[in-house]
Amino acid sequence: MPAFDPEHLQRCLDEMKRRDVDVLVLGREANARYLSGATRLWLAGTRPFGPGCVVVRDRATVHLLSTTDDLVPLSREQLFPMSWNPATIAGALAAIPGVADARRVGVDGMTPLFAQLLRGLLPEAVLVDGEDLLASVRRVKSAADVGAIRAAIGVAEEALRVALSALVPGVRERDLVGAYVEATGGLGVTTPEFDAVFHVVDDDVAGNFATERVVRDGDLVVASVGVLSHGWVGRLARTWPCGKPTKAHRAAVVEWRALRNPLLEQLRPGTTVAELRTQHSAVRGVGTGDELLDDDQVLEPGMVLAARFGHEGVAGEDTFLVTESGATMLTTFPYMPA
Amino acid sequence: MTATTLDAPAVDFTRLRRERLAKLRDAMRANELDALALIGQSNVVYATGARAPAADASLAAHQRMVAVVHADDEWPHLYTAFADGVPPELPADHVHDALPVERDAGAGALAAGLPARNVGIDEYTFALYRVLAGREPKDATPALGAAKVVKTPDEVELIRAAERINEQAMLDVESLLVPGVRATELSGRFLRRIYELGATANTVDPIFQLMPASIDAGPFTLTGDLVFPTVTRDQRFEQGHVIWVDTGINFHGYASDFGRTWIVGNEPDARQRAQFERWREVIDRVAASIRPGATAADLVQSAGEVYGRRPWPSHLYLGHGIGTDSAEMPLVGTDLGPAFDASLTLAPGMIVVLEPIAWEDGYGGYRAEEIVVVTDDGCEFLTRHHYWPFT
Numbered sequence: 001m002p003a004f005d006p007e008h009l010q011r012c013l014d015e016m017k018r019r020d021v022d023v024l025v026l027g028r029e030a031n032a033r034y035l036s037g038a039t040r041l042w043l044a045g046t047r048p049f050g051p052g053c054v055v056v057r058d059r060a061t062v063h064l065l066s067t068t069d070d071l072v073p074l075s076r077e078q079l080f081p082m083s084w085n086p087a088t089i090a091g092a093l094a095a096i097p098g099v100a101d102a103r104r105v106g107v108d109g110m111t112p113l114f115a116q117l118l119r120g121l122l123p124e125a126v127l128v129d130g131e132d133l134l135a136s137v138r139r140v141k142s143a144a145d146v147g148a149i150r151a152a153i154g155v156a157e158e159a160l161r162v163a164l165s166a167l168v169p170g171v172r173e174r175d176l177v178g179a180y181v182e183a184t185g186g187l188g189v190t191t192p193e194f195d196a197v198f199h200v201v202d203d204d205v206a207g208n209f210a211t212e213r214v215v216r217d218g219d220l221v222v223a224s225v226g227v228l229s230h231g232w233v234g235r236l237a238r239t240w241p242c243g244k245p246t247k248a249h250r251a252a253v254v255e256w257r258a259l260r261n262p263l264l265e266q267l268r269p270g271t272t273v274a275e276l277r278t279q280h281s282a283v284r285g286v287g288t289g290d291e292l293l294d295d296d297q298v299l300e301p302g303m304v305l306a307a308r309f310g311h312e313g314v315a316g317e318d319t320f321l322v323t324e325s326g327a328t329m330l331t332t333f334p335y336m337p338a
Numbered sequence: 339m340t341a342t343t344l345d346a347p348a349v350d351f352t353r354l355r356r357e358r359l360a361k362l363r364d365a366m367r368a369n370e371l372d373a374l375a376l377i378g379q380s381n382v383v384y385a386t387g388a389r390a391p392a393a394d395a396s397l398a399a400h401q402r403m404v405a406v407v408h409a410d411d412e413w414p415h416l417y418t419a420f421a422d423g424v425p426p427e428l429p430a431d432h433v434h435d436a437l438p439v440e441r442d443a444g445a446g447a448l449a450a451g452l453p454a455r456n457v458g459i460d461e462y463t464f465a466l467y468r469v470l471a472g473r474e475p476k477d478a479t480p481a482l483g484a485a486k487v488v489k490t491p492d493e494v495e496l497i498r499a500a501e502r503i504n505e506q507a508m509l510d511v512e513s514l515l516v517p518g519v520r521a522t523e524l525s526g527r528f529l530r531r532i533y534e535l536g537a538t539a540n541t542v543d544p545i546f547q548l549m550p551a552s553i554d555a556g557p558f559t560l561t562g563d564l565v566f567p568t569v570t571r572d573q574r575f576e577q578g579h580v581i582w583v584d585t586g587i588n589f590h591g592y593a594s595d596f597g598r599t600w601i602v603g604n605e606p607d608a609r610q611r612a613q614f615e616r617w618r619e620v621i622d623r624v625a626a627s628i629r630p631g632a633t634a635a636d637l638v639q640s641a642g643e644v645y646g647r648r649p650w651p652s653h654l655y656l657g658h659g660i661g662t663d664s665a666e667m668p669l670v671g672t673d674l675g676p677a678f679d680a681s682l683t684l685a686p687g688m689i690v691v692l693e694p695i696a697w698e699d700g701y702g703g704y705r706a707e708e709i710v711v712v713t714d715d716g717c718e719f720l721t722r723h724h725y726w727p728f729t
Contacts, residue, residue, distance in 0.1 A: 030396040039569050042543035043664075044392045044588070046379045046399050048461045067653050068565045070557035081560040082653055084672035110462040112477035129464045131440070175341045178530035181540075185526015188572035191543050194393035206422040208391055210533075212343060228394050289396030292440055 004037040004073040005144065009055070009062060011137045016057045016106070023102035024055040024130050025093065025118075027109050030289025031134045033231040036064045039071040042191040042228065049109035051089060054080075056098035063096050065089070090117040106130030138287050140302035145232075146321055149286060149304055150330055152189075152234025153319060156227045157333045159183035160236065163198070163225075167242050169217040173198045173210040176223070184227055193226030193233045193290070201239065201313035217243035220252070222315045233286045235306055236331045237317035245337045252314045253336050260309040260316065267305070267320050267327035273297045282308045286319055304330070343536035344506065347499035351590070352427055354492035355387040358485070359407070359414065365481040366409050372456040374407040374478050375448060377439055380662040381405070381460050381482055383591045386416045389423030392539030392588065399463075404437045406451060415451075445469040487659060487667045488687040493592065494711050497660060497689060498720045500537075500589035501709055504596045505723040507531035508585070512726055517577040517603045521546045521570050528585060537587045541664055545584040546570050549599075552700045563652045564697060566705070577603040580610075582705050586664045593664040595691045597707030598723065606728050613704040614728045616644050617696035621708055624656070624694070628710060628717040630686050634670040634679035641671070641694060645703075649694040657690040660709065665691075688712045689720070704728075 012035060016024065026032055029040065032053035054063040063078050072079065080092040094100055102122060108131035118127070141149070163180035176198035184190065199207040201220040215221060219242045226235030239256070241249040259280070266275055274295035276283045285291025286304045293305075299322050308317035316335065320327040362385055366374060376382050379390060379398060382405040390403050404417040413429055419436040438444035445465035458478035462470065489497070511528045525544040532540060545567040550556040557565045567584055575581060579602040587594045599614070606614065620641050627640035641649055641656050648671075650656050656671035668682050668690060684690075689711050697703035709720040 028396060028399070029394075041545075041567060041569055043395070044398070044539060044541045045395065046377070046402055047395060048378055067561060068557045068559045068568065070565060070568045071571070076558060076560075079560055084655070084669060084674050088673065107464060107467075109464060110467040111479075112459060112461075112475060113479065115462075115467070127467070129468070131464050172341065174343075174533050174536075178341065178533040181533065182526040182530035185522045185524075185529060188520070188522045190522050190525035190529070190570055192392075192394070192540075194397055195391055195539050197391065206420070208420045208422050209389070233394075284400075289394060290400050291396075292400050294441070 007142055008034055008137075009060065012055060012134070013057055013060055015133055015137050016055070019106075019128070019133055021104050021106045021128060021130070021133060022057055023099055024106040024133070025051045026053040026055070026107070026130055026134065027051065028131065028289070030287070031108055032064065033288040034134070034138055035062050037073045037231070038064055038066065039231060040066065049107070049111050049114055051093045054093065054096055054099065056096065059098045061098070086113055086117060090121055094121050104128055106133050108134060135291060138291060139285060140300055141287065141304050141321070142302075145287065146304065146330070148230060148232040149234060149319070152227055152229035152232040153236065153330055154234070155184060155187050155189045155229045156225050156234040156236055157331065158187060159227070160223060160225050160238070160333065163196075164223065164240050167215065167221060167240060169215065169243055171215050173200065173213050173215065173221075176221070177210045180225055189227050189229045191228040193228045193235055196223070196225045198223050203313065215242045218246060220249060220314065222313070224315070224317065231288050233289065235286065235317065235319065236333055237308060237315055238333060238335065239314045239316060241337070250336060252312070256309070256311050256314045256316060257335065259311050263307065263309060264327070267299070267307070267322060268325065269299050269301055269322060271299045273299070276307065280309055280311050341534040343534075344499070344503055347495045349492045349495050349590070351387065351425070351492075354490065354496075355425055355427070357490045357492070358384055358387075361485040362407060362481070363409060365484040366407070366458070368484065369458065369476070369481040370456055371458040371476060371478070371481055372409050372453045373458070374405075374481065375452055375457060375459045375475070376405040376407070376478065377402055377463065377466070378460045379403065381478070382416075384482070384486060384662045386414050386428065387425040387591070388416050388418055388420070389538070389591070390418065390420050392541070400440060401436070402439070404439060404448060406448070439463050439466055441465055442469065449473075483667050486661050488685055489661065489689055489711070490687070493661065494687070494689070494720070496590050496592035497594065497709065500587055500592050500594035501596065501720055502722070503532055503535045503537050503589060504585060504587050504594040505721070506535055508583075508596060508598070508723065512600070515575070515581070515600055515602055518574055520572060520574050522572050525570055532587050536589070538590055539588040541588050541593055542586045543570060545582070547582045548573065548575065549580045549582055549702050551702050561652045564695070566651055566654070575602045580702050584707070591662050593660050593662070595660055595664060595707055595709060596723070597693055597705060598725065599704045599706055599728075601727055609698070609701055610704070611728065613696045613698055613702070614725065617694060617704040617706065620644060620649050620694040620696065621692060624692055625708075625710060625717055625719075628684060628690065628712055629715060630684060630712060632684045634668055634682040635676060637690070638671045638679055644694075644696045645698045647697065649696060651695070654693075656694055657692045660689055660691050684712050686712050686714050
């Protein structure tokens with residue numbers, strides 16, 4: 001069940017104070033999830049900016065655009081209703097206590113229409129970067145946050161185990177996606193962080209999508225999966241053989257690990273994200289959604305990172321918690337079949 | 339169960355992309371726009387036909403494709419990280435690396451490639467808003483809406499094909515609906531089947547909402563009206579439960595929309611059958627009113643009242659369009675109001691998803707959805723699914 005986390009709000013209020021921001025008007029679902037604890041209907045893809053969640057600093061309140069309190073752990077006074085009419089939504093926004101007096105307003109996106117409505121509503125207010133503010137708030141995780149991410153990873157790993165048991169000669173890449181999503185549903189989770197990808201390692205294929213391709217005995221398949229479980233991301237990737245494990249697969253994984261492991265030694269406070277990024281690696285933050293990390297971001301204890309490493313078609317991704325002295329791997333999935 | 343992709347629809351994808359772009363250019367001219375900068379993913383898909391992996395909103399934003407359409411250039415410019423999602427006919431000098439528009443560098447690069455004036459943009463990241471603040475770009479929405487609202491025959495076929503996959507998957511889910519089944523198991527089976535059958539992606543967390551007998555017995559709402567939809571949770575369904583189903587998938591960029599009412603383990607009783615009949619009467623009345631020249635207000639009027647109320651929840655609508663977005667113009671019967679409805683005139687090739695409810699407070703109700711396309715003299719149903727367990 002969703003829960004409101006007062007620590008999240010406090011971190012946000014502290015950062016608003018530091019940046020002299022009076023009100024946040026947030027459209028991005030990951031920000032709304034983090035602040036409200038609400039589960040709203042999951043939709044794939046980007047959506048245009050709208051005032052989905054509002055934070056008023058001097059009243060320490062969170063307000064959410066939701067017609068119902070179902071799966072919304074806030075009081076009814078903290079809800080404002082949806083409308084198809086942008087002017088009506090702008091009116092509801094203005095009616096939130098404390099909004100009309102705001103001098104500096106953080107927003108995490110904008111549309112031409114809303115820019116016009118906000119200028120009419122708050123002609124004197126200065127708009128500042130609310131996405132950057134929330135990114136800095138969300139970057140460092142509490143123990144409870146890490147527990148939620150571990151639970152999400154557990155779902156992704158169990159579903160991946162089921163999907164890989166379907167990796168037999170003759171199966172199509174897209175059937176493996178099907179096996180994976182059915183397994184997450186069986187575990188009570190029906191929202192992905194991204195559409196799972198199962199693709200045969202092939203020099204000629206970029207491999208961003210699962211296709212109709214039939215997997216053959218001895219093929220290596222890269223499996224990339226991610227769930228959004230109770231609002232938290234759990235993701236990982238592995239390269240797995242179809243059919244009996246072969247010496248070739250074992251050798252490829254051994255080589256992959258030998259090349260990847262030096263990266264792990266750099267996972268500690270003080271390292272910059274740029275130092276983790278090579279032509280073979282990708283690094284991102286993980287939380288109530290994907291987190292962009294700039295190259296000059298310095299690792300701090302409490303950050304949770306997903307690091308993907310790929311070499312000659314073999315790819316793997318793990319999730320790590322940065323600790324005081326290094327990092328703890330949160331993913332537990334094996335790298336090759338038992 | 340043998341997993342097989344459904345037969346491909348008769349769609350010429352090169353023609354589809356060419357005709358969409360031609361419509362978009364016409365709309366740009368009508369709106370006096372020399373260039374469009376698009377970052378909303380459904381808009382990029384519309385303008386370019388490119389594909390990015392489906393993802394949760396924040397990941398989708400961070401890996402977003404960007405399109406720039408110049409009025410005097412035959413081809414759009416596409417910025418993407420996904421080489422295997424680029425349409426084959428797009429010239430290489432129009433395909434570029436991804437633009438990180440979440441950051442000043444990427445936003446600045448996008449701005450630098452735009453003309454000084456008459457630029458339309460669909461939405462901003464904050465970095466884009468900051469970079470473009472002095473230039474006052476116009477709202478691209480009217481031009482996009484004008485292009486999108488009437489579908490080409492290829493677009494209609496893709497929506498039909500998306501709906502067919504959705505319906506086929508539901509036949510399998512229906513067989514799972516027995517007392518004791520968990521809602522998330524239904525979602526899991528549905529999701530499995532759409533991928534097996536050839537879906538490009540899922541677009542909405544499948545909704546299996548357990549309906550109360552009365553509004554008061556359901557969740558709180560600010561409107562005092564019925565709550566729909568609520569988010570599917572891990573709960574067991576029992577004998578006699580009434581479930582409102584709502585799902586949508588993506589097929590080559592186009593959305594489906596499936597809605598039906600199910601009863602767990604029971605045949606519908608006489609009252610439930612009557613509710614279904616009232617719902618069907620609304621559909622029949624509205625469908626009979628759909629023809630070129632009819633307005634959304636005509637549809638609202640033909641829907642009338644059922645059980646003493648307007649047959650849809652106050653925060654929703656009688657119907658909505660569908661295309662590269664799961665809900666788009668024409669919106670029918672929203673709180674945009676009667677004047678808006680009266681201003682919206684149907685034309686051949688427009689699509690309306692009708693989703694009335696027949697709600698008999700105290701005794702529950704029936705809800706389902708029908709996708710119809712406006713034809714030269716009426717409308718055609720794209721939804722072909724049965725009304726199990728009512729028929």
